[in-house]
Amino acid sequence: MPEECTFTLTVDHLPAKDRLTVSELSNSLPLRSKPGTAAVVSRDLSKTYGHTLALDKVSIRVAPGSFYGLLGPNGAGKSTLMKLMVGVLAPTGGSIEVFGHKAGKGDEVRRMVGYVPQDVALYGSLTGKQNLQFFGSMYGLSGQPLQQSIDEVLEFVGLTEKAGEAVKSYSGGMKRRLNIAAALLHKPSLLLLDEPTVGVDPHSRQRMFDMLKHLQAQGATIVYSSHYMEEVEELCDTVGIIDHGKLVDQDPLPELLARYAGQEVYLEIAPDGTVPPDMPSWLASCSNQVRSVRPLGSGWLAEAGNRADLMADVLAGARRETVNFRRLELVKPSLESVFLKLTGTSLRDE
Amino acid sequence: MIGAILLKELRKLVREKGNFVYLLIMPMVFMVLFHFLFAAGESNVKVNILDADHSPLSRQLIQVMDKTPGFQVTELSGSVQSAGQQVSNGKLSSVVIIPQGFAARVVNHQPAQIAIKSGPQASASAGVLAGVLQQIAAKLADPTRPPSPVQVKLEQASGTVSPSIATQIVPGYTVMFVFYIMITILRSLFKEKESGILERVRTTPLKAFQYMLGMWFPQVIAAMVQITVLFAFGHWLLQLQLHNYAMLFLLSLALSLCATALGMMLTMLVGSENQGMALIQLLSLGGAALAGLWMPLDMLPPGMQTLAHILPQYWAMQGYQAILFQTGNLQILWQGIGILTGIALVAILIAATRYNRFAKAESI
Numbered sequence A: 001m002p003e004e005c006t007f008t009l010t011v012d013h014l015p016a017k018d019r020l021t022v023s024e025l026s027n028s029l030p031l032r033s034k035p036g037t038a039a040v041v042s043r044d045l046s047k048t049y050g051h052t053l054a055l056d057k058v059s060i061r062v063a064p065g066s067f068y069g070l071l072g073p074n075g076a077g078k079s080t081l082m083k084l085m086v087g088v089l090a091p092t093g094g095s096i097e098v099f100g101h102k103a104g105k106g107d108e109v110r111r112m113v114g115y116v117p118q119d120v121a122l123y124g125s126l127t128g129k130q131n132l133q134f135f136g137s138m139y140g141l142s143g144q145p146l147q148q149s150i151d152e153v154l155e156f157v158g159l160t161e162k163a164g165e166a167v168k169s170y171s172g173g174m175k176r177r178l179n180i181a182a183a184l185l186h187k188p189s190l191l192l193l194d195e196p197t198v199g200v201d202p203h204s205r206q207r208m209f210d211m212l213k214h215l216q217a218q219g220a221t222i223v224y225s226s227h228y229m230e231e232v233e234e235l236c237d238t239v240g241i242i243d244h245g246k247l248v249d250q251d252p253l254p255e256l257l258a259r260y261a262g263q264e265v266y267l268e269i270a271p272d273g274t275v276p277p278d279m280p281s282w283l284a285s286c287s288n289q290v291r292s293v294r295p296l297g298s299g300w301l302a303e304a305g306n307r308a309d310l311m312a313d314v315l316a317g318a319r320r321e322t323v324n325f326r327r328l329e330l331v332k333p334s335l336e337s338v339f340l341k342l343t344g345t346s347l348r349d350e
Numbered sequence B: 001m002i003g004a005i006l007l008k009e010l011r012k013l014v015r016e017k018g019n020f021v022y023l024l025i026m027p028m029v030f031m032v033l034f035h036f037l038f039a040a041g042e043s044n045v046k047v048n049i050l051d052a053d054h055s056p057l058s059r060q061l062i063q064v065m066d067k068t069p070g071f072q073v074t075e076l077s078g079s080v081q082s083a084g085q086q087v088s089n090g091k092l093s094s095v096v097i098i099p100q101g102f103a104a105r106v107v108n109h110q111p112a113q114i115a116i117k118s119g120p121q122a123s124a125s126a127g128v129l130a131g132v133l134q135q136i137a138a139k140l141a142d143p144t145r146p147p148s149p150v151q152v153k154l155e156q157a158s159g160t161v162s163p164s165i166a167t168q169i170v171p172g173y174t175v176m177f178v179f180y181i182m183i184t185i186l187r188s189l190f191k192e193k194e195s196g197i198l199e200r201v202r203t204t205p206l207k208a209f210q211y212m213l214g215m216w217f218p219q220v221i222a223a224m225v226q227i228t229v230l231f232a233f234g235h236w237l238l239q240l241q242l243h244n245y246a247m248l249f250l251l252s253l254a255l256s257l258c259a260t261a262l263g264m265m266l267t268m269l270v271g272s273e274n275q276g277m278a279l280i281q282l283l284s285l286g287g288a289a290l291a292g293l294w295m296p297l298d299m300l301p302p303g304m305q306t307l308a309h310i311l312p313q314y315w316a317m318q319g320y321q322a323i324l325f326q327t328g329n330l331q332i333l334w335q336g337i338g339i340l341t342g343i344a345l346v347a348i349l350i351a352a353t354r355y356n357r358f359a360k361a362e363s364i
Helices: A078-086 A107-112 A128-138 A143-156 A172-181 A202-217 A229-235 A253-260 A279-286 A307-320 A335-343 B002-015 B018-039 B056-067 B080-088 B102-107 B120-140 B166-178 B181-194 B197-202 B208-237 B245-269 B273-290 B302-310 B312-324 B330-359
Strands: A040-049 A052-058 A067-071 A093-098 A113-116 A190-194 A221-226 A238-243 A246-252 A263-269 A290-296 A299-304 A325-330 B045-051 B071-076 B094-098 B112-118 B150-156
Touching: A040 A078, A052 A078, A052 A093, A067 A078, A067 A202, A067 A229, A078 A093, A078 A113, A078 A190, A078 A221, A107 A113, A128 A143, A128 A172, A128 B002, A143 A172, A172 A202, A190 A202, A202 A221, A202 A229, A221 A229, A229 A335, A238 A253, A238 A335, A246 A253, A246 A335, A253 A335, A263 A307, A279 A290, A279 A299, A279 A307, A299 A307, A307 A325, B002 B181, B002 B208, B018 B166, B018 B181, B018 B208, B045 B056, B045 B080, B056 B071, B056 B094, B056 B102, B056 B120, B080 B094, B080 B112, B094 B120, B102 B112, B112 B120, B120 B150, B166 B208, B166 B245, B166 B273, B166 B312, B181 B197, B181 B208, B181 B245, B181 B273, B181 B330, B197 B330, B208 B245, B208 B330, B245 B273, B245 B312, B245 B330, B273 B302, B273 B312, B302 B312, B312 B330
Parallel strands: A052 A246, A067 A221, A067 A238, A113 A190, A190 A221, B045 B071, B045 B094, B112 B150
Antiparallel strands: A040 A052, A040 A093, A238 A246, A263 A299, A263 A325, A290 A299, B094 B112
């Protein structure tokens, strides 16, 4: 029997001492939400750049309070969709609404949205606090409310002690956290994060995840774009898969996994065991559950109609023909296999 | 919100040390360098001559002067008064005036005076010119009846203050380097765009005009500080005499508005930072050469002198010289202020109409 499931992917966990605790988060932000209205709705949304079609009739719905993952390879159209949500781009076709209003139209809508761009959009020569003063002022905050908000977000992202230092002296992870902090000052109901963990070390990434989970727990709606499936699996309750400008599918994560994730078994032959000369044929002779077999790493990945039945059949066949396995494992359904099934390509290969 | 952008931009300006180099240090170095170069004398003296006598003797004097090595003669037309006025307002570095009746007085052996009116740029060479003219005129007069009746009189241009090289160098290089603030503007705006900050700002309730004004005003302040520091430097180190501070302030404000608005407009028009840098160099250096910032305008070919009128640098320089020479020519000063302010308004309006195109995000 396998010792562990090879395809279970998790982020690097931190020692307990480095994790945010409930008490540390207790002073953080109350966020507005508007129950009853979808946070984001697009209908046949299209966008072209010159002759390039970046988005092709995308219709999404983000429920209020949800953590929506926008998953797709680089160049799939995720950033374009984000920019349409926030109103810095105008659609070529279709429509997009945020809390029932045309995206980006009017100060009220803009104040309900916090946007964290893909790049670290901060002034390196200014201090962290000066950056926050500037971005807070852009949302109309001033005086004591601005100062209070700055203090809160600095504490929330764990940068209070570094607030007086120039941002150019920050580590990559600290810059990313401040990048998020700048979008939280006005306490938005909808937080849009465009690949916020690019180039971030595991420590900072886990801290960011804790922050985002907490924001959602407080009622914020979060749209999170990424091409890292493990991040989306850990954070998001709903996932939209986007590829070549098209929304391939969207649904709550468990439903997507149930619908598309393959019934797969991974196996590796022990070095001292008998190796069948033609593994796909041998597996097919063991079980009628086999749908496909492909080499993977130093073993084989078999897709089955029912993975438990396949595993039982393979074990029986192995006993008969003295084939010894080093690993024989049920593969946990993952977004990787969902993406593969929906797009025909592996996200990791993009 | 505009105040927040202004504060942020000023903080950035102060913290980015490179700005100090090309906005303050470079012009100071140029001023000192060229001050001493001009003070050391000219290798080829330009001589403007107005012949009001139109006699064979005056023609002969001009011909001999023209053939004298080291001198380059340009004949002027018009009245004696207008020639003197051109020296007074800095359009001509100097003029030699051969008065009407000159030849008759020489022939009758009566005192005949040739006047050299010189401005500050020609003060070093005027004495040499006077000596040479004296020798030539003496040879042309009747050598059998010494002493020569010809006298060469050196005159400071009417209405001017004590001429000094600094009166050309300080405003010249100040105007030239004020236009270098366009580099700061170009770099700052492209950095905002390329870093994603502009895109981020566009997601906030901030209006486009607020952003534009917030980015423009700090540069106007920076240009005003730059002009103040450079004139103070010229005053303390190069003995530049300053007058009429109110008009100096107004002209400097108009110049600052103009240079910075042009920087905003150019940034919004160009396709890339490199393209913008090339155009700024062309406008700053080419404009400086054509507008008489490096040398008196009369040293340029006539066509170039006419072309100079389309340049903001020309009007700024004319305005500063009207103030510094105390010519009392307020018309050219107000004209300069008006033209510079007008250019600023047109430029900032063009910049505003191009803002959306500049800010548009293009990445997928």
